[in-house]
Amino acid sequence: MNNSFERLIDGMVATLRAEIIPKIGSEFARGQAFGVIYMLNSMRLRAAWSTEFYLEQIAAQTALRDALAALVEGLDAPALPQAASGSSSSPVLEALRNANEGRISDLIVWLSEQGPQIDTDKATAIDAALHIYMNRHLKHELVTSAKPMFAEISAGAE
Amino acid sequence: MTTQTARTMINLSDDKVIRARLTEYLLAQTGTTWTLGVFNRYSVGFSWITYGFDAQQQGDTQPQGMILRLGPPYGLFAPYSALPQFAALKALEGTGVPVPKVYWWSDDASLLGAPFFVCERVSGSAPVPWVSGDTSGFEEGWRKEIARQFVSALAAQHRAPWRESPGFEQFAHINEDNAALVQVKFWEEAHGRWALKPYPMLRWAMLWLRRNLPVAPRVSLVHGDYRLGNFLEVDGRITSILDWELVHPGDPHEDLGWAFLPQFTGGSGLVCRLVSQDDFIAQYEREVGFKVNLQSLHFYRVFSLVKLALTHLAAVRCFEDGQFNDLRMPAMGTQVAPVLRQISKLLQ
Known part of the structure; x- marks a missing residue:
């Protein structure tokens, strides 16, 4: 992996917010996507490349x-x-x-x-x-x- | 207004602003009023922003389809100039290479916020090199006919005269002896800008290139990214060769080395899923007017892998710097090691 762990998390969160969530039609599915963002942000605080x-x-x-x-x-x-x-x-x-x-x-x-x-x-x-x-x-x-x-x-x- | 100010003021993704600015530009260029239709942004590529639209000049009965390409200051290979692409496409008009007609260009970022050119919109779809597990190969008759046109267009491009055409003044120093060195230096400089950390295999490969520079059989227009995915096709006919952003005068073997990359075979073993290497070379030699030098081809295979690795490093750099959140970029970054492994095998 050539990108930093933190930047990958930030990029994934930004993509979910800007490109994916606005195009999800189901309220439950959007909620699940926000759950993914929350967990990604949590991982960013505690995890790193092994x-x-x-x-x-x-x-x-x-x-x-x-x-x-x-x-x-x-x-x-x-x-x-x-x-x-x-x-x-x-x-x-x-x-x-x-x-x-x-x-x-x-x-x-x-x-x-x-x-x-x-x-x-x-x-x-x-x-x-x-x-x-x-x-x-x-x-x-x-x-x-x-x-x-x-x-x-x-x-x-x- | 300075160019830098213009860059910061114009949002290249705001199609309404770009459309209004281009309308003003066309009036200034032609002296007549233009009506521009809705701008559709194409989601292809990582570098140039591409808009398609209909344009109707005052007095015309029909609109014509046009393409606007903008080279943003944050793109993969920035900073950009639109001149090489415009000059190459102009030089290739009427040569047998299917290219769109080009109309206007400028590197003045105060106009639209970035260097740009406007060209004809050509119809067609772009077959891609990447295949998933259940993707079948191309239909045999279609494959052979497209392969014939694919090779023929490249031979025509490499025969085309360019030295006397306008826009190539900056390339006047390139000759058969230094064509390879000029390119190696270009990518060495790019390596210095893009690499976030050292890559010993890449360093070793770049030194190998320095020690094995070939002499070109002629100096031709080199596309720089000639492959499946970079042409449009309709009903078994290639309607246009696309994506000329890396075009430059150089050794024609360079385009062969790139097109022959294993990344574009889709697992078929064929050059760009279209044609065997032997058949490619046989037809190319018949049409281009010189024999392919296998040592030069070997050099440009290695060169192309180095260039591909560096392109992946550019994607890593752009993503890491926060210029894009497009997850295709870090995905490209994961391919640095496989490409370096291919270099190692090729040079064993």
């Missing part, structure tokens, strides 16, 4: 750090990803995940620019470790995503 979601991503980043540590030793490489410290809240983990993604992006740029100056076997191993990480990360994103409904969204029917 820490487990971020912890798996940070675990993958930490595994990449462990794989790269020996390979980049003695090289002028960018900083490696960091592990999570203790029990952290969802926003803290999200910030760490994003900071690590920035470090990994920097490593990719560095390898692209410095690759020819690095020992070939070492450069190949660094590249492979980065790809193992990226594929693990993307697989995790996919298995934690719902089945797309673009046909239904486009047609307005199941």
Whole structure:
């Protein structure tokens, strides 16, 4: 998921109010829709993206750090990803995940620019470790995503 | 009144205001009075606002159908200029590409609140690439005929001369050697504006593009979003190619790379649910006048996936910034990872 939890709740509430409720003909159904708004607003106050979601991503980043540590030793490489410290809240983990993604992006740029100056076997191993990480990360994103409904969204029917 | 003031004062969703302003504009442009009918807003797209209406000029016996397209400052690819679309559609008139006639344009936001152009309203419906579980494929005869026209229109577009046409002065520097680089730079800059967080796979793919820039066989008008869903059809005839907001001079392989995206196959394995890749390329080569370079096509497949991922990031950004509450936007955002996974597989 790429949008923030809070903004998604706000967008869903706004869409219900502006686009859906005015077009519902039944008083009971409109009431149910307002019930959905109420529950969404309640969730907004107490819920967040799950820490487990971020912890798996940070675990993958930490595994990449462990794989790269020996390979980049003695090289002028960018900083490696960091592990999570203790029990952290969802926003803290999200910030760490994003900071690590920035470090990994920097490593990719560095390898692209410095690759020819690095020992070939070492450069190949660094590249492979980065790809193992990226594929693990993307697989995790996919298995934690719902089945797309673009046909239904486009047609307005199941 | 400054342009910025006009932007903040004119509500682009207020069709009565837009209608009154356009009536004044047409009087100023033509010197005669126009009567504009009810404005119908089409609910398609995330960028340009589209209104359809009937317009009758003083002295005419019949109204004519017209389309007004406005590029709002909060749209997906804002800030907009109407000039590239107007210039491209004008250049393509009479070339065999089914396009609406264009009449007027302006980037002066003090007129209607945003850059705009007015064109002919063409009849037809737009088949879409997305299918649900019980959707059957297209009828075979219809599919083959539409496929033939779909490929033929693209070949005609890529043959069409554009350098001498008005409105392309800003693209004069584009040549066969730099066409790919110009586009890669354009989308790199967009990435900087849209991404809310870093995406390592996207960074890696963009560096791959930089290392593998192809030379174009010619510089053609590139539609930029040529696919199923962006043309109108009536009784087995394509009546108009739509949505030219990404049009630019570039490598013609770019349109092939985009049309060949798996997102538009609807699970059929066919390009845009219409035609096999081999048949597409065979007909295209016969009509366009050069051989498709498979390395260039590979480059533009990767480029198109990068562009698609970035378009999803634009939707995420627009929604996150509160410019829209349209839930199709965060839904698009969920597709960033699948697209990056496709890039990974394509480059393995």
